[in-house]
Structure formats: C-alpha cells, structure tokens
Amino acid sequence: MIEQAFEILGVTPRETQLYQTLLKLGPASIRDIAEHSGINRGTAYESLKQLQTKGIVSYFPKGKRRFFMAENPDILLNLAEEKRNRLNKTIDNLKNTIIPNLHQQQPDYHQANVRYYEGDDGIEWVLRDILNVVSQQDHKEYCVFSSKPIRPFLYRPFPNYTKQRVKLGINVKVIALGDGGEEAELSERKWIKTEGSVDASYIAVYPPKCAIISLASNNFPSAVVLESKDIAKAQQIIFDTLWKML
Known part of the structure; x- marks a missing residue:
C-alpha cells in the first residue's frame, strides 16, 4: 500500500525505500544510508538527489560530507494535493480547450469511420462503448433492433450489462424481431412478428x-x-418512424 501511494506521487520503489531508511536513521551520511538500505552508494546518491528535487529529502553540509535527512511525512499530503490540483486543471483544459482544438484539427473524413471487432472481447468492447457514449449525453437513451437467436450470445462476455446500464440511468428502446426478449428496468420493447x-x-x-x-x-x-x-x-429516424407504427 505504501509503495502504491508513493508511486502515484511519482516516487519509485527504490526512492521509497531510501526515504523510509532516512526516517529511521535521522540525518545520515550517504555511507550509512547505503549500508542500512542495502543500495549501493552510487545508486543511492542519485536517488537521493531525485528525492531532493521532489522536496521529500533535504541535506546539509557537515565538514566535508553531506548529511541527508527525510522531510516530515506530512509533506506527502501536500504533494498529493498539489498533484490533484494540477490534475484537475489538466482535466478542465482537456475538456474546454485541448480536446475541442484537437477535434477541429481532424479532417472531415475522420468524422466517419468503420471499426471491426471479433469474439467475446470485441462484443464486450462494443457494449461498453454504448454505455460510455450514451452516459455522457444529456438525453441518456439509445435504440436497438434485436433478434432472438443472438440474445444468448450477446451478453455472454458482459453478463451484468443491464445492471450497469440501469445504474447509469440509461434508457433503451428495443424493437424485437420475432418472439422473445425479457422486460427490464429503463427499457421499452415492441415486437415485429415474423413468419419462420x-x-x-x-x-x-x-x-x-x-x-x-x-x-x-x-x-x-x-x-x-x-x-x-x-x-x-x-438510422434513428428509421427507428423512430417504425416505433410509432408498431
């Protein structure tokens, strides 16, 4: 858990080990730090310099030698809050400026593209894409044409799809081809009867x-x-027109 938290802050496992060693030793020379951490002096010294630039470790001269010391652990919370603030600003910039500008740089032919997916993993990707796209829209609804033979295989890779859809508040309208189909929450269904x-x-x-x-x-x-x-x-116009007729 400690290494994971440090990693999120941009501190490597080796740097984490050195910081913890310094906390236990107090102010110490590079020789003592290397001895107690089990990291060779050259590597330890380079890592300590990185920790110094991150504000986690400081040093002071004592005679001809440098003594390193760990900053108070509370500094880690300050680093996390600074990182969160930078991330929030980056997210705002992505939403309001960067992504819109990148979209404008795309030539028109990128606005229509076709992608192919195969197997259960591919179908799961498509189902998750539906949830992701629709959940970001103001009117959270999509429509479906579905036949009975595909239903046993459709949600095989994503068995809790309907629960996830409902959790996200997404509505779906289904025109079922042939018999079958189960009623579900936030779902409306109509049927087209077929022969054979x-x-x-x-x-x-x-x-x-x-x-x-x-x-x-x-x-x-x-x-x-x-x-x-x-x-x-x-396709939406076709669906809506047929929906009204059923």
Whole structure:
C-alpha cells in the first residue's frame, strides 16, 4: 500500500525505500544510508538527489560530507494535493480547450469511420462503448433492433450489462424481431412478428455511432461499429418512424 501511494506521487520503489531508511536513521551520511538500505552508494546518491528535487529529502553540509535527512511525512499530503490540483486543471483544459482544438484539427473524413471487432472481447468492447457514449449525453437513451437467436450470445462476455446500464440511468428502446426478449428496468420493447425463423442480428443506434453485431459459423460473434453523425441520424429516424407504427 505504501509503495502504491508513493508511486502515484511519482516516487519509485527504490526512492521509497531510501526515504523510509532516512526516517529511521535521522540525518545520515550517504555511507550509512547505503549500508542500512542495502543500495549501493552510487545508486543511492542519485536517488537521493531525485528525492531532493521532489522536496521529500533535504541535506546539509557537515565538514566535508553531506548529511541527508527525510522531510516530515506530512509533506506527502501536500504533494498529493498539489498533484490533484494540477490534475484537475489538466482535466478542465482537456475538456474546454485541448480536446475541442484537437477535434477541429481532424479532417472531415475522420468524422466517419468503420471499426471491426471479433469474439467475446470485441462484443464486450462494443457494449461498453454504448454505455460510455450514451452516459455522457444529456438525453441518456439509445435504440436497438434485436433478434432472438443472438440474445444468448450477446451478453455472454458482459453478463451484468443491464445492471450497469440501469445504474447509469440509461434508457433503451428495443424493437424485437420475432418472439422473445425479457422486460427490464429503463427499457421499452415492441415486437415485429415474423413468419419462420430469423437470423441472429443486433443493431444499436447510439449517435454518433451505430453498432451491428452478428454471428458467424460456430456462433462466433463479430461486430462493426460505424461512427457517422449523418448515418446514425438516418438510422434513428428509421427507428423512430417504425416505433410509432408498431
């Protein structure tokens, strides 16, 4: 736990060991520090200089030698608060300036792209992407076309997907192709009755993206994610129109 906290503050395990050694020794020479820490003098000296620049260790001359001493452990909380303040400022800059400017630098053809995913890991990525994109929108809702054959395989890699969706306050409208489908919280469902069997398919519309999931041979899942505001809007219009008719 101590090493993890120090690591977050930018202090290496070796530097952490030296700092703890100094706390126990009090002011000490590089020779004594190396002896008690088990770190050779050259390496210990370089690490102590790094700790000095971080404000965790200081030194004073005594004769011809330098004696190092550990700063009060309370300094660590000050470092953490400074790091948090810098991180908060960075987050604000990313949201308000950096990311918008980077988006403006993208040429138009980057606004529409297609990505392919395969296997359970790929399907889980798509499902998490749906939650991530929709949870950041003001109107937390997406829509789905879904057929019965794909349902046993869809949430196999992400069995608590529905719980996560509900926890995030995300609504979903589902047009089910054929029979089946379970009612769930924050979910509305309508059916299109079909004659005979239907193929395994799942289409999620979550602007600016659309995801299409299907099954290949041996029930191997694959997905295509298309990112395009225009196409997603067109698919949304189709869904909304059909929803009103059912």
